[in-house]
Amino acid sequence: MLTIIDKYILKRYLATFSVMILLFIPIGIVIDVSEKVDKMLENHVPFTAIAFYYYNFTIYFANSLFPIFLFLSVIWFTSKLANNTEIIAVLSSGISYPRFLRPYIIGASIVSLFMLIMGFFIVPAASEGFNNFRYTYLKGNGKQIMRGENTNVYRQINDNDFLYVNSFNDETKTAFNFSLEHFEKDKLKYKITASRIKWDPKKKTYTMYDYTKRTVGELGDVIEKSPEKNTAFKFELEDLTPVIYIAETLTLGKLYDFIEKEKKRGSGSINIYMVVLYKKYSVPVSAFILTIIAVAVSSMKRRGGMGMNLAIGIAIAFSFVFFDKIFGTLAEQSSFSPLIAVWFPNIVFGILAIYLLYNAKR
Template structure:
């Protein structure tokens, strides 16, 4: 039976790679055709453009990894069915579960690749892709909170700025409140705060500090200018919208913990990114089983019927995934449920279709 396993596994992996090699260049050409005007207008250096296209390839492949796999499995399994090869396999005494084994082995290999891609390669690609996009293609787009920023830095400190300029690392109307045992111990005001990168300190203009002892007595300190080494980083003050996508899994876990302690309003968006790193590899198995169950039967309409059915399922899956992802990002809907619900629904569909295919 090893001959059968190698035959199907080879077709599984080669068809998937062929699908990637066919669609990714098409995606690159379409994307370039859409953005070529802005690229030429901004005189983008060739080296940066080449690196952007590489990052775009990894970003695009990670985004649609399961869909490429799903369509490739339907394609080559339909060919096996049309050539009556599946009938020959099953007629020789091979059970449908045994016939499915090389598909599961192939899905395991692809799922592992998807896991490595999502945990380590995709974050760096996403960072380069988004930085290029906002630098050359989407100039002026808002990627950070810059008005009325209020954040909890740690268990004791809260900061506020009425406005913040990321390019100059400068904020207006800065306030820091420090609490101990739910009691305000001191409060710092400044008309302007600026981060001096070379010295890693904050320069405060029109500095004013009110301190309170345990008896409520007040001490006032003021200065026209004062340099302070605060514990928070300037990037922590206003993280960019896509920052979760640029972090490896370990960094993302630490970042989410820190953001929860600060009371960030974007926790849903960050947790969607975290859960998708695991849900995508699982979806590889689910979509493989659905694809085999749908395309292993020879139909009167041939491969076209199977492909049409497969594309419909793929579009519905993408629709569910996007809708629930946006719902979790924009509301209090659980990110865990939002990310895993499509897999649960389509997992049930996979079991149903597999049961009918065995019959």
């Protein structure tokens, strides 16, 4: 059962965290607007598109910087408790330090559960809207949505088929400069090309324009041409899109299915997808680690007061983010294990949390 002290600390924990997010998000929006307003005006971006973008930006921004918000909020209100000698009064009443931590752990559990659900189901949709806006209006000049920094996509669909597209328009579901090569026993059997290929969601078929099929024969090639041709392929629409950020836009179940499919194809970008998957689990766990570190750092009175605690807290928080970004990028750009890369910051700062907690108890 929660005591009055537990309820008091838990209320301060959740309230301060919420206020911290509400304070920083408008700052992030203002900075983002100042950077992109020229491009928005140049491309005549509709107001509804801008409003929807900043709705997604809010979720995307809050999820990305959630560890810093949580850490600073705990540092802030715990330092105030220490400066008002409230922590000394609590511990002097016979409550042990681990017992004092209980409302903090409960608060971290609530925040972690919330972030877990956000990461599984809500953030992917926000990430898709956020990135679609960038590639439509900021990089595509309002003409088309490119799903990646590199728009050239060459993919192995199965053991025999390979496809290539130059670019993809997400609004019209159209890919450009399409080609499909079919091999049997390492020999090319036929190749299909089209200037563009469009997906019809109602008929579940593709329409190819400037269609050409070259079938390789023993005595000579057979060429078939048509200005327009409707057909069904075994590959999915997602296979036509560059996959730089596609993993971020998938809910948990779809992400698992997507990764499994990419492993079978031998995708060279599998580490990128694994980093996205592991971070869905590691980020909520970091809430407990950062909460313990924040309490251990700020529960003691210092000569510098709250300012000193905040300075130490900011240094630790940005060190955590630095490690997280560095090792995440290392896993994406090399053969370094994504599992180790994603969990390494939690392991290092978990050890630091145990050390600081031990000294705080003393």
